[in-house]
Amino acid sequence: MDLSTVLLVSLVGAVIAPFVAARAGVLAGPLAAALPAILFAWFFAQIDAVGTAPIVQVLPWVPSLGIDLTFRLDGFSLLFALLITGIGTLVTLYAASYMSAKPPFARAQFLLYILLFMTAMLATVTADNLVALFVFWEMTSLLSFLLVGFQSEDAKARKAALQSLLVTAGGGLALLAGIILIGVEAGTFSLAAITANPAPILESPLLPAIVVCVLIGAFTKSAQFPFHFWLPNAMKAPTPASAYLHSATMVKLGVYLLARLDPVFAGAPWVGATLVAFGGVTMLIAALQALRAVELKAVLAFSTVASLGTLVMLIGLDGPVSSVAVVGFILAHALYKATLFFCAGIVIHATHETKLRSLGGLAALLPVTAGATLLASFSMAGLPPFIGFISKEYLFEAKLESSLDTIAVIIGVLVNAVMVAIAGVLALKPFFGRAKKPIHVSHGEQPGMIIGPILLAVTGVAFGLVPSLVSYALITPAAIAIHGAPFEVSFKLWHGFTPMLALSGLVVALGAVLAWFWDPIHLALRRRRVFDEVFSDRGYEVVLERTLALARWSTNRLQNGDLRVYGAVVAASVTGLLAYGLMSGEGPLLPNVGAEPLRPYLVVVCALIVAGCVVAAVVPSLVTAIVAVGLSGYGLALVFLLNGGPDLALTQFSVETLFVVIVTAVLLKLPTVARSSRTPGERWVDATVATCFAACVLVATLWIKAKPFNTQLTEYFAVTSVPEGFGRNVVNVILVDFRALDTFGEIAVVAFAALGAWALLRSGSAIRRTGKGA
Amino acid sequence: MRSLILSSVARIFFAIMLAGSVWVLLRGHNEPGGGFIGGLVGAAGFATLALAAGVEAARRTLVLHPVVVMGLGLFLAFVSGIPGILTDASFLTHQWGTLAGVKLSTTIVFDVGVYLVVVGGVLSFMFRLYAEDAR
Numbered sequence: 042m043d044l045s046t047v048l049l050v051s052l053v054g055a056v057i058a059p060f061v062a063a064r065a066g067v068l069a070g071p072l073a074a075a076l077p078a079i080l081f082a083w084f085f086a087q088i089d090a091v092g093t094a095p096i097v098q099v100l101p102w103v104p105s106l107g108i109d110l111t112f113r114l115d116g117f118s119l120l121f122a123l124l125i126t127g128i129g130t131l132v133t134l135y136a137a138s139y140m141s142a143k144p145p146f147a148r149a150q151f152l153l154y155i156l157l158f159m160t161a162m163l164a165t166v167t168a169d170n171l172v173a174l175f176v177f178w179e180m181t182s183l184l185s186f187l188l189v190g191f192q193s194e195d196a197k198a199r200k201a202a203l204q205s206l207l208v209t210a211g212g213g214l215a216l217l218a219g220i221i222l223i224g225v226e227a228g229t230f231s232l233a234a235i236t237a238n239p240a241p242i243l244e245s246p247l248l249p250a251i252v253v254c255v256l257i258g259a260f261t262k263s264a265q266f267p268f269h270f271w272l273p274n275a276m277k278a279p280t281p282a283s284a285y286l287h288s289a290t291m292v293k294l295g296v297y298l299l300a301r302l303d304p305v306f307a308g309a310p311w312v313g314a315t316l317v318a319f320g321g322v323t324m325l326i327a328a329l330q331a332l333r334a335v336e337l338k339a340v341l342a343f344s345t346v347a348s349l350g351t352l353v354m355l356i357g358l359d360g361p362v363s364s365v366a367v368v369g370f371i372l373a374h375a376l377y378k379a380t381l382f383f384c385a386g387i388v389i390h391a392t393h394e395t396k397l398r399s400l401g402g403l404a405a406l407l408p409v410t411a412g413a414t415l416l417a418s419f420s421m422a423g424l425p426p427f428i429g430f431i432s433k434e435y436l437f438e439a440k441l442e443s444s445l446d447t448i449a450v451i452i453g454v455l456v457n458a459v460m461v462a463i464a465g466v467l468a469l470k471p472f473f474g475r476a477k478k479p480i481h482v483s484h485g486e487q488p489g490m491i492i493g494p495i496l497l498a499v500t501g502v503a504f505g506l507v508p509s510l511v512s513y514a515l516i517t518p519a520a521i522a523i524h525g526a527p528f529e530v531s532f533k534l535w536h537g538f539t540p541m542l543a544l545s546g547l548v549v550a551l552g553a554v555l556a557w558f559w560d561p562i563h564l565a566l567r568r569r570r571v572f573d574e575v576f577s578d579r580g581y582e583v584v585l586e587r588t589l590a591l592a593r594w595s596t597n598r599l600q601n602g603d604l605r606v607y608g609a610v611v612a613a614s615v616t617g618l619l620a621y622g623l624m625s626g627e628g629p630l631l632p633n634v635g636a637e638p639l640r641p642y643l644v645v646v647c648a649l650i651v652a653g654c655v656v657a658a659v660v661p662s663l664v665t666a667i668v669a670v671g672l673s674g675y676g677l678a679l680v681f682l683l684n685g686g687p688d689l690a691l692t693q694f695s696v697e698t699l700f701v702v703i704v705t706a707v708l709l710k711l712p713t714v715a716r717s718s719r720t721p722g723e724r725w726v727d728a729t730v731a732t733c734f735a736a737c738v739l740v741a742t743l744w745i746k747a748k749p750f751n752t753q754l755t756e757y758f759a760v761t762s763v764p765e766g767f768g769r770n771v772v773n774v775i776l777v778d779f780r781a782l783d784t785f786g787e788i789a790v791v792a793f794a795a796l797g798a799w800a801l802l803r804s805g806s807a808i809r810r811t812g813k814g815a
Numbered sequence: 816m817r818s819l820i821l822s823s824v825a826r827i828f829f830a831i832m833l834a835g836s837v838w839v840l841l842r843g844h845n846e847p848g849g850g851f852i853g854g855l856v857g858a859a860g861f862a863t864l865a866l867a868a869g870v871e872a873a874r875r876t877l878v879l880h881p882v883v884v885m886g887l888g889l890f891l892a893f894v895s896g897i898p899g900i901l902t903d904a905s906f907l908t909h910q911w912g913t914l915a916g917v918k919l920s921t922t923i924v925f926d927v928g929v930y931l932v933v934v935g936g937v938l939s940f941m942f943r944l945y946a947e948d949a950r
Binding site for chain 2: 687688691692695696698699702703706707768769770772773774776777778781782784785788789791792794795796798799802803
């Protein structure tokens, strides 16, 4: 199978599997999980091949725009693919069990979103073309929206879903702008080609714009300051989705993209410094908020934001070790954080209690969950022999080796100490602490829900004890892929007595102290309401409110229901734009067109048109006005006819006839003499706008006349109409053959407009009828 | 406002206009005309009938609901593009052939589609306007 087939299997399976599973009763989980498991096996089998060279597959998509559907599987993509499918398998199993009390349709719907999300994620991390990557990237945002708002009867969930969509998809638009700029400057959208030859982008004057756009895209997706607020709010999603999207995979996409572009941005040191700054600020805010957070999932969410900040900072650091640290931390974090989310989900599901401080003494009731949590939090705290320890060693090594060592190490020690404390509190308090009031457990540990955390927690220990399991197969190819050049990677448990070990020891000691005094610290920080003001989503609310207010204001102004205002606005805007275009053009305002011989019959026709217009503008009788407008229209059709445009003339005649027929039907319901609803002042404004409009159109017409007429198209169609379109009527051949797709679009517009008018007329009459009581 | 003269000649006018609209539609490829103009003329024919003999008579003459006519037109226009995909992989590239000495092509299917959309579109809301008036 090649990559595109795998993705297609994933897509088709994602649509079918949930509905099959919904009818399978107890077997639902294993059935639905078979899809990600099969995909995991396929990606696992590619490890050897990817170790030697990336797997590439090119499918043409929009060749005229240089957009190919190129899929490329290298070490870094493979690491993500294995995490996505591996954790995806466990999430699917877990979700089937977690949702078992819901109606079958809701269960199927949830699994559908989860599996579709998995497909979109796989496509994002294997796409080599940036435009294709963007499309899949936005798909993940959309599915995240659906999953956060899954409990759609909850207003808070809907609000959080909208917020996550506006932030991530809005950031995605900035990313699209950045991608287009990259494509323009580099001449290609291929990630591999861009990173292989970064010179055109680094030398471009647009580099700052590119960086800002890409960073906005990445920071919104990965919840970096100042967009960090959406991720904790997104915890309204059901816990399996939180574990999958908002911890292990999707939120790492921003990090993924930054890591991918690291070989390019490494050439501009200020980009790295920016990443370190934003990553550092995010880490500090998230650590503080994690200490203040009340709910179990919120604590996990803030610690995830801190981890994402750590990753962004690591990417900003220079030196090859940072690549190893990024890869190692992504793997370690995915393993322990998914476990912790799973366990938190089990606790919440069993106790219906979401607040951390209310929980206690659960070790006796949920023993396996307690064990898995303990293992995962040891890894999170960075204790040996867990993989978290190894990744933390590299984290400090990367910081010490970089040119920004002091600040990076200080922030690193502080934030990691908080993480140690959080890990300790999470593992000990709910399971071994004393509960304030007795906790009621509605059910024990279900097999479908407990298998995921056990497997992940044990994997974390196994990788830590025997790092060679992952070092050659995963870590090395992935680190080399993002570093851009081969280098020696050593991923080991024991490095000897190094400065990194000393820092690790310091972090654990500090963390232990913090954990010991967690209660007083937590309560003291909670009382500081000022943090709510500073770090909440207040800014988002303000921007949203202002935007809505602006929309309301402009709608009230421009679309107030008075047709005359609509007309005036349109005419005035066109006049303004035309006038600006004419003023800024070169040459005299009134070009010399040259005199043409006066044709008397044209003068007569034009006089008719003018007379029609004047009459329509001044008469109070609506019927007279309609006839006058019709007169101008027929006059115009005559002008077309006299100037060799029979098709246009014929159309104009038909349209004018129908216009009169239709408007007459409307008029039958209106009084024949209209009361003038315009004051004399308003009429003067209307007259001025109309006069300016006419003057601008006149000048524009003269300009068009003054330019030599480009006959290229006319000649092309005249020559090719009969041999290629088999028709002598060039206008018709263009409409039905050369530009048939345009015509198809136009008749679709006609159809939809007519449908709209039809529906409006019905509702109007229905209201009137009910008004009459009939 | 029923006029005796109008109602007595309306059927004849309608027949002439409908025949004329089809003629305009069919000649369109080589002479001035085509689906759009033909559709407008056809719609005007139905409008005449509706004015003279009432909306119900015009609706009965059309047989199908105007919105259905419109949808049928869009569908025909779409279908006319499919042979193009099958032959040289490009939607709406029209195909030509001769059957028993008569030149046939998918363009006429497309143009009939345009015709039906215009007729259906105009009539869908015009019938409603006149129906309101009748009540």
